[in-house]
Amino acid sequence: MTAKRLTISCLILALILPMTACGNATTLARIGAGFQQAVRGFQGEIASLKASGLLTPEKAQRLERAGRGLTATANALESYLNSLPGVTAGNKAEILGKIAEATSLLSALLQNPDLKGLSPDTLIIKILNFATITLQQAAIAVATINPIVPPKGAVVTDQGVPLSSVKVEIPSVPKGAEKYFK
Numbered sequence: 001m002t003a004k005r006l007t008i009s010c011l012i013l014a015l016i017l018p019m020t021a022c023g024n025a026t027t028l029a030r031i032g033a034g035f036q037q038a039v040r041g042f043q044g045e046i047a048s049l050k051a052s053g054l055l056t057p058e059k060a061q062r063l064e065r066a067g068r069g070l071t072a073t074a075n076a077l078e079s080y081l082n083s084l085p086g087v088t089a090g091n092k093a094e095i096l097g098k099i100a101e102a103t104s105l106l107s108a109l110l111q112n113p114d115l116k117g118l119s120p121d122t123l124i125i126k127i128l129n130f131a132t133i134t135l136q137q138a139a140i141a142v143a144t145i146n147p148i149v150p151p152k153g154a155v156v157t158d159q160g161v162p163l164s165s166v167k168v169e170i171p172s173v174p175k176g177a178e179k180y181f182k
Contacts, residue, residue: 024173028087028166031138032078034181035102038131039074041180042109043067045124059114066109073102086160087145099139106132126174134170141168 026034046067050060080098087095109115110128118125145161173181 024170026168026170027164028081028138028141028168029163031099031134031168032074032081034134034170035131036071036074036078037181038127038134039067039070041127041177042070042124042131044180045122045127049118049122049124054118055114063112063114066112070105070109073105077102081163084160084163086162087142087166088160091160092142092145095142096139099135099142103132103135103139106135123174123176127177127180130171130174130177134168137170138168141166 043064046055046060046063049055050057055063077098081095084091084095106128110125110132115125120126120129145166
């Protein structure tokens with residue numbers, strides 16, 4: 001997906017997502033760690049579903065493999081974001097690309113046949129949706145940054161808008177998933 005197309009998608013989402021139940025905020029500096037926590041929740045819920053008999057061992061094994069891929073992506077996103085001093089005109093498209101990659105993996109998991117048939121109220125689905133919305137909100141926050149005109153209250157240095165100054169609205173952690181988000 002090109003940066004222009006991603007930006008347009010993010011702007012459309014900016015009109016739609018505020019209608020979701022957003023009750024919390026974080027910063028771009030915490031998005032990678034939050035994604036890692038969501039992945040741990042996904043993996044924990046695979047074990048719960050397997051133990052309760054809702055997943056066959058074969059489906060659980062395939063989902064565990066997908067979880068390992070998500071873990072690698074979450075770790076890479078966290079490491080990448082931690083390596084940045086801030087959002088600049090030069091790295092904005094790359095940040096959006098990294099977030100889009102992670103969002104794409106989550107979207108693919110939500111379409112995974114091994115999860116089909118589970119109720120949308122199942123905690124594993126709620127965690128995936130939570131992580132997807134959170135990353136989409138992060139993309140919107142980054143897409144709307146103009147490094148020349150920083151967000152209100154942000155101090156811009158020659159290293160751009162600090163990640164800790166970029167506010168990201170996120171939905172409330174799904175009920176029952178609090179144990180994964182510390």
